[in-house]
């Protein structure tokens with residue numbers, strides 16, 4: 051096996067250039083090296099101007115998402131040996147404005163998040179002194195998968211609908227809404243449903259399933275969207291039958 | 298622009314977000330803001346795996362949690378702080394339950410607890426083995442409910458503004474644009490986390506560079522107990538990724554190269570096939586990491602390209618237990634070590650994990666500087682003393698984050714507007730940063746070179762075992778590195794998302810923190826908890842049952858003083874495990 055591999059990295063420095071360019075770097079092909087290790091080698095040893103985000107290097111903080119050989123990936127969980135002999139293309143995540151090099155602007159997602167009310171909504175708060183809300187392991191199972199999202203944005207980069215319609219709430223936000231809807235402690239699903247129906251929300255999704263395919267945490271946002279559509283459809287039907295207060 | 302707030306949080310991890318919510322709930326009239334160099338849910342709290350301690354089981358008591366914590370700390374913690382901590386931890390964890398944290402449950406729906414190292418009873422709440430992740434996302438999502446909480450995401454704080462012994466805000470760089478702005482405030486709460494990156498081999502994320510400790514130190518607040526650095530006994534060899542103590546709590550064994558459960562040779566109890574609380578693999582971290590070093594000396598570890606290792610054996614737990622209780626451990630081993638713990642032994646070695654020391658605060662998070670509070674890993678209250686018990690620091694973030702938030706809210710309600718003098722200070726800082734960008738032109742060394750050398754110096758001089766010789770040498774080498782840092786170079790002069798500039802600012806903080814660690818360690822001529830001196834192997838209560846406080850002198854050198862430990866009901870005794 052060769053002892054080095056070439057990274058072809060997209061560069062974009064808005065203060066100096068109007069168009070992205072591609073720069074090549076040779077990095078050691080370490081046995082356990084992730085693509086992120088390769089980028090850090092570049093940053094530390096070759097070219098301190100390369101910018102990218104990372105922190106935990108263990109697949110949990112969600113900051114290191116990039117496009118690797120055309121696919122959205124957590125670079126701390128993608129390994130150079132899997133791309134040998136190379137070259138490896140490293141680009142910023144698609145569907146987001148690029149701030150610089152491999153750093154994208156995710157403010158759109160951050161701004162959308164509060165609108166799905168990702169917190170426990172209850173008519174009546176029970177005082178903490180009365181102890182926990184009981185929740186059986188089975189009830190926990192109902193929503194657990196949707197609570198695993200690390201906000202890494204890979205699903206947004208993969209989503210053809212978000213690519214065309216930036217108004218679309220997007221996979222992770224809908225999965226998060228579903229995470230709370232399915233939580234036995236929550237009573238806010240009606241309010242969340244209204245938001246999603248109103249904002250194009252789920253209707254935009256054509257069930258391509260790309261989001262679920264790229265998700266590194268097994269969240270299955272496509273499944274969440276499908277379930278949501280079904281509830282939304284029946285709820286919309288019911289709304290023709292019953293006055294609001296009767297539900 | 299100069300933005301202005303009543304209470305300014307620096308840091309959006311567990312402590313920072315809890316504090317922000319506490320301020321918003323205490324006084325909704327106050328304007329609260331959270332500044333964080335990463336999006337809050339990227340904060341390092343996200344990596345915590347094992348759990349959070351708080352007494353809830355019927356057969357457990359607050360006094361037992363307090364005693365475990367105090368004996369675990371080798372009697373260096375403040376007992377009044379510990380009593381407040383054990384009292385409020387369960388309430389805080391329950392509050393998080395009400396906010397939606399997906400705690401693992403018993404079949405009847407009650408919150409489940411698991412054993413943890415150094416704890417005599419089962420009291421560690423957990424959300425599988427992604428406890429910190431779930432806690433942080435619950436806090437972040439819940440914080441979105443409070444309209445009053447303003448956020449500065451991806452803003453890097455470079456300086457505290459101080460006038461007349463009081464803190465009035467910060468200067469920060471917006472990473473996306475490179476704008477340098479003053480953000481003034483009536484009170485500032487530091488929640489910037491720890492500093493594991495000062496060492497070469499650590500479980501800590503890239504952002505854990507001790508920024509807050511350095512900010513406070515330079516502003517005139519002392520740092521406490523900086524010589525106490527926790528090594529966790531089980532990190533993966535190449536990456537330093539943590540294999541949580543929960544793996545041992547569920548029944549994992551530590552084996553040397555002969556397949557022998559070597560901890561039985563170090564006064565930690567007799568091997569039992571099942572986990573026994575406060576015994577063997579469930580002993581405290583300092584003792585386990587020290588035992589590893591002795592195994593290395595005896596030639597009973599296995600050599601690898603990444604240093605000597607022992608093995609963690611989880612195979613007897615079976616796939617079912619591993620998948621329900623430790624799914625992340627399996628995921629991490631498969632991905633980063635290419636091994637399946639269901640069938641194979643996991644190679645591990647001790648790894649720098651947690652900073653017991655930090656900014657000196659009282660029980661409400663107040664530092665000696667007016668208007669400055671601190672909570673979470675950046676602070677030293679202290680409940681951790683010479684050795685933190687696993688699963689005490691997540692609840693510490695909640696309990697003392699909330700306390701600091703409430704205290705700061707009260708302070709802010711009574712404090713006046715920031716004086717105009719701070720604007721001039723902010724201008725100076727802006728010029729300093731602009732010069733840093735402009736002047737670092739060629740000829741100097743790379744940031745990364747100095748950083749790696751500093752990390753090696755720390756490992757060699759202030760590792761698991763230290764001595765006068767190693768520390769004195771380390772101090773000299775750090776002084777040289779400081780000199781070289783002054784003329785270090787930047788490749789990147791642009792303003793937009795300049796991560797080389799932030800790396801430089803982080804390195805400056807780490808050099809400060811490293812110096813305070815080595816200087817405090819040099820002066821502590823005893824062995825206690827995580828601070829082990831080969832030249833002073835015994836604990837010396839007569840001289841050192843006291844916190845070290847390191848102050849920065851005007852010339853940049855440091856001065857170490859001592860503060861007696863607060864004791865309420867537990868006089869110093871012997872630390873007994875497995876007997």
Ligand SMILES: Cc1cc2nc3c(=O)[nH]c(=O)nc-3n(C[C@H](O)[C@H](O)[C@H](O)COP(=O)(O)OP(=O)(O)OC[C@H]3O[C@@H](n4cnc5c(N)ncnc54)[C@H](O)[C@@H]3O)c2cc1C
Nearest residue numbers: 308309310311312334342347348454490673674688690691
């Ligand atoms: C791998 C691992 C596992 C752990 N597991 C456990 C466990 O099971 N149980 C337990 O009790 N403890 C555990 N710990 C310890 C615990 O996770 C930490 O002590 C705790 O999460 C620290 O939280 P914090 O809020 O103080 O800081 P952090 O979560 O580190 O947050 C720091 C914040 O400060 C901000 N910040 C820092 N510097 C600046 C700056 N210059 N400008 C602006 N913002 C800044 C960051 O952006 C971040 O938001 C673990 C630690 C590690 C490393």
Ligand code: SF4
Nearest residue numbers: 199200202203205265
């Ligand atoms: S749903 Fe999956 S891919 Fe999308 S943001 Fe969450 S973790 Fe990432």
Ligand code: FES
Nearest residue numbers: 107111112114126
């Ligand atoms: S660096 Fe945290 S997910 Fe990759």
